[in-house]
Amino acid sequence: MEAVEKPSAVQRNPYEAALKNFDIAADHLELDHDIRAMLRDPERELTVTVPVRMDDGKVETFVGYRVQYSTARGPGKGGIRFHPNVTLDEVKALACWMTWKCAVVNIPFGGAKGGVTCNPKKLSIRELEHLTRRYTVGILPLIGPDLDIPAPDVYTNPQIMAWMMDTYEMTKGYSVPGVVTGKPVSLGGSHGRNEATGRGVFYSIQNACDFLNISLENTTVVVQGFGNAGSVTAHLLDSAESNVVAVSDSTGCIYNKDGLSIPKLILHKAHTGSVLGFAGSEEISADDMLSLRCDILVPAALEGAITGENADRLNARIIAEAANGPITPDADSILFGKGVFVIPDILCNAGGVTVSYFEWAQDESHVFWDEAEVYARLEKIMKNSFMDVLKIHRDRHVNMRVAANMLGVGRVAEAARLRGLYPQ
Numbered sequence: 001m002e003a004v005e006k007p008s009a010v011q012r013n014p015y016e017a018a019l020k021n022f023d024i025a026a027d028h029l030e031l032d033h034d035i036r037a038m039l040r041d042p043e044r045e046l047t048v049t050v051p052v053r054m055d056d057g058k059v060e061t062f063v064g065y066r067v068q069y070s071t072a073r074g075p076g077k078g079g080i081r082f083h084p085n086v087t088l089d090e091v092k093a094l095a096c097w098m099t100w101k102c103a104v105v106n107i108p109f110g111g112a113k114g115g116v117t118c119n120p121k122k123l124s125i126r127e128l129e130h131l132t133r134r135y136t137v138g139i140l141p142l143i144g145p146d147l148d149i150p151a152p153d154v155y156t157n158p159q160i161m162a163w164m165m166d167t168y169e170m171t172k173g174y175s176v177p178g179v180v181t182g183k184p185v186s187l188g189g190s191h192g193r194n195e196a197t198g199r200g201v202f203y204s205i206q207n208a209c210d211f212l213n214i215s216l217e218n219t220t221v222v223v224q225g226f227g228n229a230g231s232v233t234a235h236l237l238d239s240a241e242s243n244v245v246a247v248s249d250s251t252g253c254i255y256n257k258d259g260l261s262i263p264k265l266i267l268h269k270a271h272t273g274s275v276l277g278f279a280g281s282e283e284i285s286a287d288d289m290l291s292l293r294c295d296i297l298v299p300a301a302l303e304g305a306i307t308g309e310n311a312d313r314l315n316a317r318i319i320a321e322a323a324n325g326p327i328t329p330d331a332d333s334i335l336f337g338k339g340v341f342v343i344p345d346i347l348c349n350a351g352g353v354t355v356s357y358f359e360w361a362q363d364e365s366h367v368f369w370d371e372a373e374v375y376a377r378l379e380k381i382m383k384n385s386f387m388d389v390l391k392i393h394r395d396r397h398v399n400m401r402v403a404a405n406m407l408g409v410g411r412v413a414e415a416a417r418l419r420g421l422y423p424q
C-alpha cells in the first residue's frame, strides 16, 4: 500500500505558514535579530469563556479569542470570526496577516483578530446576540477606538457589529461609534464598507490585468466561496463582462461552461441558502472545480484551500486571494514555479480594512462621505499599493507574495525601530 504522506506543520497550521512567510520576508529585508525577535510573536493574546443561555434554558460555554499581533503602527485592527474551526493559532495567523496588510495599504493601524469557536448557522438570533454581547464583554479591556477596533470577518456581519458597539457603549455610558467598523450605515457605518473587500479584490484583478495586458472582457473566472467577498467580486467581474463559469460555497460547487448569471445566483443563494440547484448549472466536485482551466481563480473561502497536494492541478493564469491565507507556502512554490500570477491576500483583500479605516476616520471626525468618494479613495489606494508591491517584485526579483510581505513587514519593522524598546 502506498504510504500516505502526512501534511507538514506548515501545511496544517496557518500560524506556522504565517511565520514561514514572515521569515522569508525578514531574510530578504536583512532584518537584524532584535527587530525579528520583536515582530515574531503577538504582543497580546486573550482567551475568554463565553457562557450563553441557550433557547432550551441550559447554559452552553463557547471559547473566544482576541489577539493583538502588533500595535507598532497604530491601534489593533481586524475582524471577528464565528466559525466551528476557530483556534488560537488560526486567530494568531489572521492577526499577523492583518499587521502586514494594514502596512501594505499604509493605513495607521496595527494588526489584530478575534474569533469564537461556534457554528453560527445552528444558533437562533437570540443566541447569536447573547453570544456576541458576552464575547464583547469578555474582550472589553482590549478594545476601544484608539486601542483595538474589531470588524466583520467570516460569518459575522453589520448586525453583529451593531451589538458589539451597543454593548461597549452601554458599559461606558457614552457614544463610541469608532470602537468597531463594518457597522450599519444608520449607526455610523461607512457607505461602501459592506462591499469593500470584494470591490478591492476586483480593483486588484483590474490592476493585475492591466499589468499583464489582459482585457477583463470574456475572461473565464472561477470563484471558490460565495460569501460576502466572493459574491461581490463575482458580481463586479460579471458586470465587467467576465464569464464566471464556476462558483462554490460550503454546500458544493456549480458549473456552467457558458457562464453563470451572478445577479440571479445571488438571489438564488439568498432564497435557498446554497448555490446548489441553480437553474442551468451542473454540480461538480471541489477538485474538478479547482482544476478547471480559467483566466482568474478567486479563492474566497478559508485558509489552506490550495496546498502542495492540489496546486499542480490548477489551471489558472491569475489567482486573486480574496480569502486570508488560501495558499499554503508549499503550494506557493509550485504556483510561482508554474508562472501563475498570484495577487497575495495582504494586498488583494485589503479593500475591506481600507474602508474600515475610512469608517473609523469618519466616526472620529463626525464628517461622512458619500459612496462615490469612498470608492474613488479605495481605488486609488488599491492602485498605489499594487504598484508599490509590483516595484519590489521587479526590482528585487522576488515573487508577489514575498514582495507584499517585504513591503508590509518592512514598514512595521521601521515603526518598531523608531519606537525602540521601552521600558528597559
Ligand code: GLU
Pocket: 077, 078, 079, 080, 149, 150, 151, 152, 153, 154, 181, 324, 349, 350, 352, 353, 354, 356
Ligand atoms: N476581516 C477583514 C480582513 O480580513 C476586514 C478587517 C477589518 O476591516 O478590520 O481584512
